[in-house]
Amino acid sequence: MKFLRIEWKNQIYNLWAEKDGEKLWIHYEGSTWKWIPPAKVQVGSDSSASNRKEIISAPMPGRIVDIPFQKGSKVKKGEVLLVLSAMKMEYTFKAEAEGVIEDILCQSGDQVEADQVLIRMKYV
Amino acid sequence: MSGIKKVAVAARGEIAKRILSTCHQMGLDTVLLYASGDEKNEAFRWARERVCIGPEDPRKSYLNIQANVEGALSAGVHAIHPGYGFLSESADFAKQCEKKGLIFIGPSSSALALFGNKISARSICEKKGIPVLPGWSGSSQNLQTYVRQTERIGYPVMIKAADGGGGRGLRLAHNEKDMKNLIPQVKSEIQTSFSNQEIFLEKYLESARHIEIQVFVSADGEIYIFGDRDCSLQRRHQKIIEEAPSHLPEDIKKRMKEAALSLLSDLNYKGAGTLEFLFKEEEFFFLEMNTRLQVEHTVTEMIFGVDLVRAQILTALGQPAFLADRVFTPLGHSIQCRICAEDPFRQFLPAGGNLLSCLWPDGPGKRVDRGFGQGDPISSLYDSLIAKLVVWDISRSRAIEKMKTALEETIIFGCTVNIPFLRHILCHPDFIENRVTVDFVEKSFPKGIAPSPFPFNPDFMNRVLNSFKPSGFAFNPWRDFKDKE
Numbered sequence: 317m318k319f320l321r322i323e324w325k326n327q328i329y330n331l332w333a334e335k336d337g338e339k340l341w342i343h344y345e346g347s348t349w350k351w352i353p354p355a356k357v358q359v360g361s362d363s364s365a366s367n368r369k370e371i372i373s374a375p376m377p378g379r380i381v382d383i384p385f386q387k388g389s390k391v392k393k394g395e396v397l398l399v400l401s402a403m404k405m406e407y408t409f410k411a412e413a414e415g416v417i418e419d420i421l422c423q424s425g426d427q428v429e430a431d432q433v434l435i436r437m438k439y440v
Numbered sequence: 441m442s443g444i445k446k447v448a449v450a451a452r453g454e455i456a457k458r459i460l461s462t463c464h465q466m467g468l469d470t471v472l473l474y475a476s477g478d479e480k481n482e483a484f485r486w487a488r489e490r491v492c493i494g495p496e497d498p499r500k501s502y503l504n505i506q507a508n509v510e511g512a513l514s515a516g517v518h519a520i521h522p523g524y525g526f527l528s529e530s531a532d533f534a535k536q537c538e539k540k541g542l543i544f545i546g547p548s549s550s551a552l553a554l555f556g557n558k559i560s561a562r563s564i565c566e567k568k569g570i571p572v573l574p575g576w577s578g579s580s581q582n583l584q585t586y587v588r589q590t591e592r593i594g595y596p597v598m599i600k601a602a603d604g605g606g607g608r609g610l611r612l613a614h615n616e617k618d619m620k621n622l623i624p625q626v627k628s629e630i631q632t633s634f635s636n637q638e639i640f641l642e643k644y645l646e647s648a649r650h651i652e653i654q655v656f657v658s659a660d661g662e663i664y665i666f667g668d669r670d671c672s673l674q675r676r677h678q679k680i681i682e683e684a685p686s687h688l689p690e691d692i693k694k695r696m697k698e699a700a701l702s703l704l705s706d707l708n709y710k711g712a713g714t715l716e717f718l719f720k721e722e723e724f725f726f727l728e729m730n731t732r733l734q735v736e737h738t739v740t741e742m743i744f745g746v747d748l749v750r751a752q753i754l755t756a757l758g759q760p761a762f763l764a765d766r767v768f769t770p771l772g773h774s775i776q777c778r779i780c781a782e783d784p785f786r787q788f789l790p791a792g793g794n795l796l797s798c799l800w801p802d803g804p805g806k807r808v809d810r811g812f813g814q815g816d817p818i819s820s821l822y823d824s825l826i827a828k829l830v831v832w833d834i835s836r837s838r839a840i841e842k843m844k845t846a847l848e849e850t851i852i853f854g855c856t857v858n859i860p861f862l863r864h865i866l867c868h869p870d871f872i873e874n875r876v877t878v879d880f881v882e883k884s885f886p887k888g889i890a891p892s893p894f895p896f897n898p899d900f901m902n903r904v905l906n907s908f909k910p911s912g913f914a915f916n917p918w919r920d921f922k923d924k925e
Contacts, residue, residue, distance in 0.1 A: 317797040341853035377820040
């Protein structure tokens with residue numbers, strides 16, 4: 317962690333920073349940000365035109381507790397697609413709209429890593 | 441010290457480190473019972489000895505009674521401190537320790553069994569005239585039984601695991617549909633966490649405050665009441681900010697203390713304990729009795745000037761827990777914030793990772809109980825508590841100001857933490873004016889909070905990035921040396 321005093325457009329900014337690979341962690345006036353250089357920001361499934369996540373990936377490492385449906389199942393909006401247990405709490409992923417489960421890439425009981433793709437959906 | 445020379449700590453994270461410190465201060469040797477993969481944290485570094493008791497999966501290590509007892513015996517300890525969580529309230533664990541001649545630092549196994557089962561704790565209270573909420577208990581496999589009983593009690597109803605704790609195995613049902621969804625969920629959650637599969641139902645008191653009374657019973661049976669704490673600030677039944685004392689009317693506090701005395705009077709209970717109550721509109725109801733140190737014991741320690749872990753160890757030794765002439769009078773106000781690895785901008789998703797670097801606050805009246813430091817991983821296998829920030833000041837408003845500053849001075853890089861959320865709460869009028877009830881977070885911050893806009897443009901950030909590049913003009917003795925040759 318580095319303390320930096322940066323003069324910018326006739327003003328002095330005091331901040332704490334640390335490099336984390338390509339990213340930078342910044343602490344300024346009591347708040348902390350993780351900054352990713354603009355060129356590295358990936359345009360992923362999050363910003364797809366429909367704005368629905370068709371890929372369900374693990375937001376954090378955890379264990380799969382339940383996958384109530386099978387590959388190819390038709391689901392309605394709000395139905396539970398997957399239950400993940402992490403840090404002793406359970407997290408439920410629900411269908412964002414009516415659709416079909418295109419693929420299931422994990423099994424109940426699996427230990428999964430952060431960002432691992434778990435389910436691929438095709439929404440109607 | 442006679443009787444105990446070496447203590448095993450059967451806990452992890454901040455509480456393990458906190459217990460180790462008190463042991464060392466008392467001249468006791470320590471042994472940390474840890475799971476493999478859990479070697480990078482403060483407790484591991486500070487313990488005098490370490491014994492691995494099993495793999496990462498807590499069910500095979502931290503929750504494994506035999507592994508803990510064998511680990512302690514192999515290190516030749518005299519006593520075990522179970523911290524909180526894991527086996528701290530396990531009557532079986534206490535019994536196994538007793539059998540093997542190890543002192544379990546906590547109440548007897550029979551007291552643990554009595555209060556560990558929330559159904560039996562409730563019935564003792566009913567017998568002693570301590571108010572409890574309407575409820576029903578049983579272990580039916582039939583969903584319809586739960587639904588029928590709930591209709592009798594009236595919605596909303598809290599579904600609880602008989603052996604639950606720490607916010608786990610706990611769900612709120614508003615209607616029959618909720619019941620049908622949640623009963624299986626609770627069953628699945630308790631299957632992985634608790635041995636007792638019994639469930640009970642309890643009327644849910646909406647917009648109540650969570651108030652608790654800290655008790656301590658010394659070896660000679662004297663009951664000390666260390667005031668009350670307000671732990672209403674919760675999210676999904678996990679406490680976030682706790683403080684002492686609460687601001688309840690004095691007559692209510694007095695009645696709660698009387699309830700605590702009556703509950704413990706003829707039970708042969710020893711050591712630390714906490715009675716949890718719900719308070720609403722001049723009425724209070726007993727929720728449960730926790731037979732261990734609580735995460736928030738710190739705020740009580742701050743206003744009373746006691747070390748409850750020290751008192752626990754002395755009591756386990758059969759020695760007086762406190763100096764004979766001590767009169768306990770609380771002074772000032774204390775607040776604790778739990779720093780957790782969760783993302784307040786993404787609906788509090790757990791945000792494990794590595795602590796790249798951290799800076800902690802210090803100064804008068806500030807205390808940091810932390811389990812992790814620079815370079816340590818925050819594993820998703822365990823709970824997300826990284827550290828507890830505790831402040832003391834002469835009044836509540838001064839304590840709030842001190843906490844705000846302490847949070848500003850806390851810098852954690854590498855892992856997203858809930859500090860921005862804590863800062864939002866500390867500035868919220870309901871918190872400042874002491875109107876927080878247990879549903880405050882769900883009502884006032886249903887979606888967490890929005891991140892504050894990033895203040896710098898890319899050009900400015902390139903300047904920051906450049907400051908991490910090695911300077912081309914730096915003096916390099918090896919290069920200069922070579923040139924001269």
